[in-house]
Amino acid sequence: MSADTKQNTITIDGQEIPFLAGQTIMDAALAAGVYIPHLCHRQGLTPHGSCKLCVVDIASKSVTACTMPAMAGQQISNNTPALNEARKTITQMLFIEGNHICPSCEKCGDCTLQAMAYHLGMLDGHFPQFFQRREVDASHPTVMLDRDRCILCELCVRASREVDGKNVFDIAGRGTNAHLIVNSTSGKLVDSDLETSDMAAHICPVGAILIKKSGYKVPIGQRTFDLHKVSEIGLEKTILTKVRQPDE
Amino acid sequence: MSMSSAVSNFSNMTDLLRSVITRIYAESPYLLHVLYALQRKFLHISDEAVREVAAHLDLPTSQVDAVVEFYAFFHKIPRGRYDILFSNCTSCGYMAGGVDLMAMFGRRLGIAVGKTRGDGLVSMDQTSCIGMCDHGAALLVNGMPITSLDGPMIDSIAALVEAATPLEDWPAEWFYVEGNIRVSGLLLKDDLSEGISLRAMLALGAVGSLSEIIQSGLRGRGGAGFSTGMKWQLCRDAQGAAHYVVCNADEGEPGTFKDRVLLHSYADSLFEGMTVCAFAIGAKQGYLYLRAEYRYLLSHLQSVLTRRRELGLLGVGILGQPGFSFDIDIVVGAGAYICGEESALIESLEGKRGIPRVRPPFPVTHGYLGQPTVVNNVETFIAAAHIVLRGSAWFRAVGTGKSVGSKILSISGDCAAPGIYEYPFGVTIRQVLDDCGAKDVLAVQIGGPSGTLINRAEFDRRLDFDDLSTGGSLMIFNQARDLLAVIVNFAHFFAHESCGFCTPCRVGTTLLKNGLDKIAGGHGTQYDLDEMQRIAALVKYRSHCGLGQTAANPILDGLQRFPQAFEQRLVHSDEPHFDLDAALEEARQVSHRDDTAAHIK
Amino acid sequence: MSKIRIATTSLAGCFGCHMSFLDMDERLVALLEHVEFNRSPLTDIKHCGPCDIGLIEGAVCNAENVHVLREFRDNCKILIAVGACAINGGVPAMRNHFNLRECLEEAYVNGVGVENPQIPNDVELPLLLDKVHPIHDVVRVDYYLPGCPPSADEFLKILGDLLAGKAPSLPYNLLHYD
16 A cells, blocks of 8 residues: 555544545545444535434544544544444433334334434333423424424434525524424424425434325335345435425 | 504514614624613513514524523513522522522512512522622622622512612612632732733734743633643634634633632733734734623723723724724623533624534634634633733743643632632642631532542642643532532533533433432432443543533542442432322322322332 | 243233234244243233243333332343333323323313213222333333334244343344334
């Protein structure tokens, strides 16, 4: 290996991976087909770094892979028992903070949070439930907002601003009171400029934002995560959210 | 009410809102200031007010809404005409000598915590430390501090509120806040006379001034200890349309009150230091971000700025120096500890929620409005002003190793003489405890809840960046204290102040709070204690910013140094995660039952 | 060799997990060579005696659930939370979105077709908890068997592991929450 290429690589779990200037650890890893678990990250949107599923260790320092620039020579631990245990605990935190009742959710089988839990071998929520009371907004003719399932990843916030050229969503409140809000005079989705074709209407990794009249169309056994592991889907380079039009 | 009068009332309210918003925004074009004015005038910020502010400031409604819901001092439900906030700090909190002064006040006025009385006269709540820790129990009434509270004062205050006596007619001495400077060192001997540092700065030139700062070895006084000279140099070298100087006066760490005294008595030194920084990095605009709890200092600080403008020490062509223009605006926060984190502070300055940014990039290259920005502590700027005046050697002569100069401490808790103490770096804890008259000390919290909790065996440790680093808070707990109660208090503080951005801190701080409450309530088991350890480690290592990374420190330090404080509360049988009998209470009420089967042991 | 003794019950559940257990079909015959059932809807034994394994379906929603759960914990060496409701409240926990008074008033006072509206208060009726809880909020749980319901294969896998003296584990393809 020449000195030139040597300068532009990072090492993840012993595997040497090239990177380009400006790439994050996550960018480089995904480009090389190395899966780092993530929930709030989607290629093409501004990295956020809030879910902390993508934490990796460099020496003994915890780093968020989706926001940390790749730098030559980084020795990164990713797929280790200790890190996956931390990720499982973080996933459990997300489950007990919200109200995630998989059997009654039409995102079941297509839900990245659920698939992440499978990936990490999570059997239970472990911690006492927070029992938060969060509002449902069914006002919009084609899009449903069930905040019980929101994990505050802000993918919809970013998709609306950066892809749709709108500003439909934001987060309000502090700490465990943080919650998704809608940018409209009434605070309701129906008075916002959200449209069914917006990426923000489709990007939700959980069942918080759903397209109405499209649930349960795909039978059990054929849903995204019936067919694929989250570690496969997470490597996809294009935005993968299924766009099912309500009239389909 | 007829339809027409309802409509006309609506229209009057809209007009009123618009006139207030227009006036305030013209005076001070900051979202936080507009919202504060609305909160004061209307005692809450209504949905309509949110919409009007958004329209007038050309912001998304959701951004204004998000800001209102983020800061503790903004409310969507009306507060009382007298809004009383009791500090819940372990040093200046409402528990005074075992008496719950907040509960007492509530009984006098018939009002519950967090509520507004039916007649709208008064509301009462608790709030995070208000920086009056050297004065005993303290509260804010409509933003004005009253300290040294006791039972008789609570009675007097309740009577004044009940009689709707205007604040101007309350005893003036109640609102006087003593400085309590006990030991003066390098920086506290005197407030620099106007312009003296600036003249030295002009003589040195920008590069020379910066060089003095670098050579002085000055490190940030907020606690992290980054080299001030290097920070300024990086900012100076950074490309940008404008450079900014920001003073972090969001002194929110419980037990810290030195900035309160510095802002009150050393404001000229501070503004000299900020101006030196502006000269060194090429900034034309500076901001003082003042915590809302210190709003009572605002008019004083404004008058100092006005005087300095009149003297040619701020504004265009400072001290006749062509091309050197700089001015300072004061922006007042609205109750959020997280805004002491520099990137969250910048977000707040920009009229957003105080969410810490992803770093890198750092503020020195991408700060306020995305431009190169220096953010320093009040004490750091004051030190810089002195260094430019007296030289780096003068500064380096004091301190130890890589911790040069002095540190100003806010000492509170169980001691004879709480107050402000300035020591050379390297002073031992034992020396400090002797000087302030602390007896029978059980533990000392260095650097506030986010710092380090130490025990008696560690009193020979030193205050410096290499041993015990501190932003200035030093809270003393004697043998009579229930240390677990202290740690529980800190856990509640962090859960309340977590911004909610990242999962480990948002959920973890609340899990820690709930778990500690269970243990302190006599229902915890060894399992719960092990869980505390595990969650605490996760919160510490995996959180996004300094708040989360330090929030578990009191628990981890406590478990390591004072395990008996936890263990003596444990029960040795399986315990449910919740109070089973209490969980039946609602059903008992709804069904009017109270038989044996309507209870669970 | 004496048989492994198993008890089962459903708290706030739909007995779907029990039905799924029976989906073992003929494999149940082989299993019964190694196990016998104590308290269970399959035997109609009303109280739990000393057992090796307790399988709990359903969430904890009332005082009786608490008593039954404690009886199982006291008598079973190993307690397994079976299915979504036992593990996180499941469908019964959807009432947590409302407060208890709202739920009872909707069911017994304001609901469509209610006659003689009143909230039941007979002392024979177990009182409802204000929230529906997973069973690990009340007792210590040893293992979790997720699914709504867990498939017969999952029951066989987890019981097979225990019979073999191993710590039970589910392969990826058997792990699901629905």
